[in-house]
Amino acid sequence: xxxxxxxxxxxxxxxxxxxxxxxxxxxxxxxxxxxxxxxxxxxxxxxxxxxxxxxxxxxxxxxxxxxxxxxxxxxxxxxxxxxxxxxxxxxxxxxxxxxxxxxxxxxxxxxxxxxxxxxxxxxxxxxxxxxxxxxxxxxxxxxxxxxxxxxxxxxxxxxxxxxxxxxxxxxxxxxxxxxxxxxxxxxxxxxxxxxxxxxxxxxxxxxxxxxxxxxxxxxxxxxxxxxxxxxxxxxxxxxxxxxxxxxxxxxxxxxxxxxxxxxxxxxxxxxxxxxxxxxxxxxxxxxxxxxxxxxxxxxxxxxxxxxxxxxxxxxx
Amino acid sequence: xxxxxxxxxxxxxxxxxxxxxxxxxxxxxxxxxxxxxxxxxxxxxxxxxxxxxxxxxxxxxxxxxxxxxxxxxxxxxxxxxxxxxxxxxxxxxxxxxxxxxxxxxxxxxxxxxxxxxxxxxxxxxxxxxxxxxxxxxxxxxxxxxxxxxxxxxxxxxxxxxxxxxxxxxxxxxxxxxxxxxxxxxxxxxxxxxxxxxxxxxxxxxxxxxxxxxxxxxxxxxxxxxxxxxxxxxxxxxxxxxxxxxxxxxxxxxxxxxxxxxxxxxxxxxxxxxxxxxxxxxxxxxxxxxxxxxxxxxxxxxxxxxxxxxxxxxxxx
Numbered sequence: 001x002x003x004x005x006x007x008x009x010x011x012x013x014x015x016x017x018x019x020x021x022x023x024x025x026x027x028x029x030x031x032x033x034x035x036x037x038x039x040x041x042x043x044x045x046x047x048x049x050x051x052x053x054x055x056x057x058x059x060x061x062x063x064x065x066x067x068x069x070x071x072x073x074x075x076x077x078x079x080x081x082x083x084x085x086x087x088x089x090x091x092x093x094x095x096x097x098x099x100x101x102x103x104x105x106x107x108x109x110x111x112x113x114x115x116x117x118x119x120x121x122x123x124x125x126x127x128x129x130x131x132x133x134x135x136x137x138x139x140x141x142x143x144x145x146x147x148x149x150x151x152x153x154x155x156x157x158x159x160x161x162x163x164x165x166x167x168x169x170x171x172x173x174x175x176x177x178x179x180x181x182x183x184x185x186x187x188x189x190x191x192x193x194x195x196x197x198x199x200x201x202x203x204x205x206x207x208x209x210x211x212x213x214x215x216x217x218x219x220x221x222x223x224x225x226x227x228x229x230x231x232x233x234x235x236x237x238x239x240x241x242x243x244x245x246x247x248x249x250x251x252x253x254x255x256x257x258x259x260x261x262x263x264x265x266x267x268x269x270x271x272x273x274x275x276x277x278x279x280x281x282x283x284x285x286x287x288x289x290x291x292x293x294x295x296x297x298x299x300x301x302x303x304x305x306x307x308x309x310x311x312x313x314x315x316x
Numbered sequence: 317x318x319x320x321x322x323x324x325x326x327x328x329x330x331x332x333x334x335x336x337x338x339x340x341x342x343x344x345x346x347x348x349x350x351x352x353x354x355x356x357x358x359x360x361x362x363x364x365x366x367x368x369x370x371x372x373x374x375x376x377x378x379x380x381x382x383x384x385x386x387x388x389x390x391x392x393x394x395x396x397x398x399x400x401x402x403x404x405x406x407x408x409x410x411x412x413x414x415x416x417x418x419x420x421x422x423x424x425x426x427x428x429x430x431x432x433x434x435x436x437x438x439x440x441x442x443x444x445x446x447x448x449x450x451x452x453x454x455x456x457x458x459x460x461x462x463x464x465x466x467x468x469x470x471x472x473x474x475x476x477x478x479x480x481x482x483x484x485x486x487x488x489x490x491x492x493x494x495x496x497x498x499x500x501x502x503x504x505x506x507x508x509x510x511x512x513x514x515x516x517x518x519x520x521x522x523x524x525x526x527x528x529x530x531x532x533x534x535x536x537x538x539x540x541x542x543x544x545x546x547x548x549x550x551x552x553x554x555x556x557x558x559x560x561x562x563x564x565x566x567x568x569x570x571x572x573x574x575x576x577x578x579x580x581x582x583x584x585x586x587x588x589x590x591x592x593x594x595x596x597x598x599x600x601x602x603x604x605x606x607x608x609x610x611x612x613x614x615x616x617x618x619x620x621x622x623x624x625x626x627x628x629x630x631x632x
Contacts, residue, residue, distance in 0.1 A: 180496035283498035
């Protein structure tokens with residue numbers, strides 16, 4: 001759990017919303033900040049608010065042609081522009097120009113990408129495994145509001161990462177739910193807003209030379225996905241079992257029911273070890289053949305984040 | 317509260333789902349019944365399952381071109397077909413051929429139209445005021461499961477009625493929530509299924525000559541709607557206040573907060589009498605400029621529904 005750790009102040013920070021156009025928390029926060037950007041200013045930097053998918057946002061859909069948050073691959077980002085490109089490929093290239101280029105020294109230092117889910121996931125942070133800077137951010141946010149429950153969801157991309165935050169040197173997704181698509185709940189909106197403010201505060205502290213000690217933390221590491229039971233023509237043959245619905249991050253034991261078929265029968269979890277389901281019954285995942293994701297709960301040790309002034313100098 | 321009351325057995329009954337293609341309770345019940353119609357059979361009749369908006373259902377959107385459940389007006393139903401007709405106008409005309417024609421003797425006897433809402437409305441029945449037959453149905457359903465809370469929502473169409481049930485001689489909308497668009501919850505699915513079964517049981521009892529006594533019942537009569545606070549460009553300037561969110565059918569007193577603006581201020585309800593908000597923060601109503609509907613709570617006296625054998629004979 002080590003790299004990449006910034007060794008310089010983070011000056012170029014973006015807060016992105018509307019990466020999925022029907023997840024209204026980020027959409028309306030960004031729209032607000034575009035009119036009133038002062039809230040994103042800190043002494044050492046100003047975060048840039050960006051409406052990531054304006055076309056999808058305008059029609060209140062997740063995307064227009066394809067999921068933008070799966071489009072930040074080198075293949076899409078470096079493909080030659082063509083008139084019949086999917087909208088999101090064009091938009092990903094624009095964002096890569098503005099915030100990247102991905103993997104380059106010119107790329108933004110940090111992207112905080114704002115999402116909502118229909119699943120009962122509370123406040124979750126989604127980040128790539130082994131990014132200790134983002135882990136320190138999560139830790140900081142947890143300490144700011146110890147009365148709230150936060151969950152850290154780690155993924156290890158099997159190939160290259162394809163999400164919007166991957167364009168920057170560091171990044172994280174903030175995922176809050178449950179909130180229906182196309183709905184803006186005031187409670188989720190204000191909590192998301194407060195978390196963005198605390199994120200910027202954390203970066204400000206880091207920029208000013210604050211060191212953060214090592215710690216151990218519980219994380220959920222994504223394993224794989226489970227599809228709905230389906231009929232021959234691809235429609236659902238049942239849905240998430242009432243005993244699993246809304247139980248994100250709770251243990252699922254072998255033999256426990258996971259689906260209720262329309263014919264009345266239960267489908268049981270046939271794995272041989274306990275897992276922790278997340279994104280249970282997320283609306284956007286029906287088309288991705290995902291009823292929920294399985295995760296493993298583990299404790300990781302995060303090394304200290306040294307103060308900037310203590311950054312190692314180059315060897316002579 | 318008198319007409320229309322059927323004086324003959326109800327033989328032609330339809331259960332419609334997917335009138336809005338992203339309200340998945342009705343969509344999947346109808347798909348199931350199309351494969352297994354036995355559940356809709358009763359000794360005196362068989363209900364016909366109908367997927368009302370297959371094109372919208374296929375793309376999991378409320379509608380393709382316009383809201384089908386506002387399209388059953390005489391103007392749309394009798395307009396001459398043209399190649400550039402909105403899909404839902406064509407589809408409404410098809411349904412009117414199959415289930416109507418609206419207002420004619422050949423029309424179906426009863427349509428039960430299945431809906432879901434993102435609002436916290438529990439189990440609600442939506443019906444036109446003064447339809448005593450539907451009121452008896454609601455009463456019957458309430459008595460079947462007295463442990464559940466049902467709400468009866470009455471509307472008086474200012475002009476002609478434009479919803480799918482209006483095609484039949486009698487009809488009602490079953491509205492269940494909260495359920496996000498594009499999500500199928502097992503709890504809502506099974507409750508909706510049980511209510512459909514009880515509705516068919518009620519019709520069967522009526523067809524067999526059962527009389528139903530008079531009763532008084534509490535209903536919510538829809539008054540008008542309240543839009544979100546908006547910016548000059550039409551975007552939200554705030555959203556439903558946390559103190560109003562999820563409080564459908566609860567009293568809203570003059571001076572109580574209804575919106576939380578993004579600038580932190582509250583908007584208070586400036587009416588001069590208590591109302592009962594419904595459809596609070598329904599996703600589909602953002603585009604209709606509706607943050608919630610106001611209703612008035614009142615008690616109505618419903619006259620007895622006489623047994624069919626006691627139907628008056630024509631005077632000589």
